[in-house]
Amino acid sequence: MNNKTARRVSSYFGENLFDMDKMAGSLPGHAYSKLEKVVNSGATLDLETANIVAVAMKDWALSKGCTHYTHWFQPMTGFTAEKHDSFLAYGEHGRIIEAFTGKQLIQGEPDASSFPSGGIRATFEARGYTIWDPTSPAFVMEYPHGNTLCIPSIFISYTGEALDKKTPLLRSLQALNNAALDVLKLFRNPATQVFSTLGVEQEYFLIDDRHFKARPDLMAAGRTLFGKAPAKHQQMEDQYFGNIPERAFHFMTELEEEAYKQGIPLKTRHNEVAPNQFEVAPVFEGVNIAVDHNQILMDMMDRIAKRQGLAVLLHEKPFAHINGSGKHCNWSLATDRGENLLDPGQTPHANLQFLVFLVSTIWAVHEHSRELRASIASCSNDLRLGANEAPPAIISVFVGDLLTRVLDDLAAGRTSATRDQGWLSVGIDKIPRIPQDNTDRNRTSPFAFTGSKFEFRAVGSSATPASAVTVLNAAVADALTHVGEQIARRMKNKKDTTAATVETLRAMVKSSRKILFEGDNYSEKWSREAERRGLPNLRTTPEALRTLLEPKSVKMFTRFGIYSKREVEARYHIDMENYFKQVDIEAEVTRDMAMTMFIPAAMNYATDLADCLGGTGEILGGTGTKALTGILRNVTSDIDRLHGAVSRLDSLLSAATAEPDIGRKGTKFVGVKTQCEKVRAVIDNLEKSVSDEYWPVPKYRSMLFSL
Secondary structure, three states: OOHHHOOOHHHHOOOOEEOHHHHHHHOOHHHHHHHHHHHHHOOOOOHHHHHHHHHHHHHHHHHOOEEEEEEEEOEOOOOOEOOEEEOEEEOHHHOEEEOOOHHHHHEEOOOOOOOOOOOOOOHHHOOEEEEEOOOOOEEEEEEOOEEEEEEEEEEEEOOOOEOEOHHHHHHHHHHHHHHHHHHHHHOOOOOOOEEEEEEEEEEEEEEEHHHHHOOHHHHHHOOOOOOOOOOOOOOOOOOOOOOOOHHHHHHHHHHHHHHHHOOOOEEEEEEOOOOOEEEEEEOOEEHHHHHHHHHHHHHHHHHHHHHOOEEEEOOOOOOOOOOOOEEEEEEEEEEOOOOEOOOOOOOHHHOHHHHHHHHHHHHHHHHOHHHHHHHOOOHHHHOOOOOOOOOOOEOOEEOOHHHHHHHHHHHHOOOOOOOOOOEEOOOOOOOOOEEOOOOOOOOOOOEEEOOOOEEEOOOEOOOOHHHHHHHHHHHHHHHHHHHHHHHHHHHOOOOOHHHHHHHHHHHHHHHHHHHEOOOOOOOHHHHHHHHHHOOOEOOOHHHHHHHHHOHHHHHHHHHOOOOOHHHHHHHHHHHHHHHHHHHHHHHHHHHHHHHHHHHHHHHHHHHHHHHHHHHHHHHHOOOOOHHHHHHHHHHHHHHHHHHHHHHHHHHHHHHHHHOOOHHHHHHHHHHHHHHHHHHHHHHHHHHOOOOHHHOOOOOHHHHOOOO
């Protein structure tokens, strides 16, 4: 879009969204009032109102060029799904008309028997239902050859069990709302609804599509399984916040325009740490809509990149040796009166209500750190966790010096002196002073308090935020329930609310303070200290996922109705199977590329070296051939090593695939993944010796500096 003729964003923001404002303008007053109650207070939607809404939604969609509609849902693959149906119907006298009914709006039957269910249903019991989620607005997805009305939906089985990511998320929001309101009543807070908010920072790489298609590993696994770091990559620190390359800027502006039409409030764009790595971030929204928007955004990124001859890489670690990508989830709590419950204001020392929600969140992370680690576990995120661009697999909480002192004083029974917010000055008259935040940032912390929100930094870039936020909501609901129970117990001893609350918080801080860490989470010293404190260090996905089956985890999920025991077990099996499948794909691609691309390339180079060596020997009589002999010896030695490493990989993969026990299978697939890295090490070493003209795939130096 030409900047000279660009429309103001406010003039077209949300134009492809059938939100409450558009409904207010197209629905009769009584129908709109009923729908408003459904959205705001969970009232039941009657069929008569649904029919009125369906007609208005259909007419709006037709005016936007739609011919089809779909119940857009989020199955347990972690991606989105849709089955398109046309508005086509028979009218009077057999005439073809466009029609859409309330029943079609509320419920669909996509079958969708091939989606993972973790044993909840078999293929001969395949019936599944999509059910409209009226709390997330319908939207139009524009395609070059036609538009489709997308209706955000949940996906459940015939027996009512969740087969998607959204149903548990909505359940967790309900549990959190109930627990938070109970606590707010103690403070005579007039709020009638509490919800979590979310701002999702999305990191990604862009490369030329020609390079993408020339790399079988990128196409199949989403990451480069081989590749030596170029001489210059990110070590000069010149990429971060640097000038945005023109091709990347073109991609960003088209992405923003499409996102704004969908009502996605993108705010920030910038270069990230690694070459060709970037970030886009929206303004915070309610969690349900924020998750939907992130899923829509990832789909848009892929389609727009392809249109522009680019490939967007959302994998957590598409390139070894350089920065990986995350999805930093900025999470907070808000009331229907516009109050941020994690905003300490000017004097956080004296803000008891703030401390209740702060301490409850810290306690929640301490008590349920294993479940939170499991919520971000995946084959791809394992590659990022523990590296120097991502928080480690040890879950800890950062709150900053000021709040650490407040919590220490609270635990010790001391009274903290109140302190107004300070001001920062750089000592230059023409540079204005700015208010100093109540906490600094810690980029190495998995879970950091950043002023009025917590930043869950360990979520993977390719993952839906739904899983992590569902567990976080559940954990905080558990903590707030604990707060309410403990305060009520103490008040039986004729203590006033304030005294009972302070005693409760003091006990919670003492029991959970070992989760607090202000230093460098990357350091080996912290790993040793975390072990001394008894904090879990779950380095691999199979280790992390096993915690879901522990009685403590199952109790939390079932207590609040977020998952049934069967649904917990199903998710464990699905996530483990996803891990096995991803490692299997990477192992097969590793083997195929090694045997059919890299070994032949090295052999061709070795053959030409041998021919050169023979000719040189004839001319020079053996003099001056030492260097050629050394290169040839190194290449042939690496070929032998590579063949042996691939043979070992074949054996390990066969054993892992044949293992019937899911726990032992996980351990064996971790071994397969480790062996893939050993194969890679040989190939990356070959890359140092084999001439460029023989190398069968684009190298890092080409892919990372092509925009």
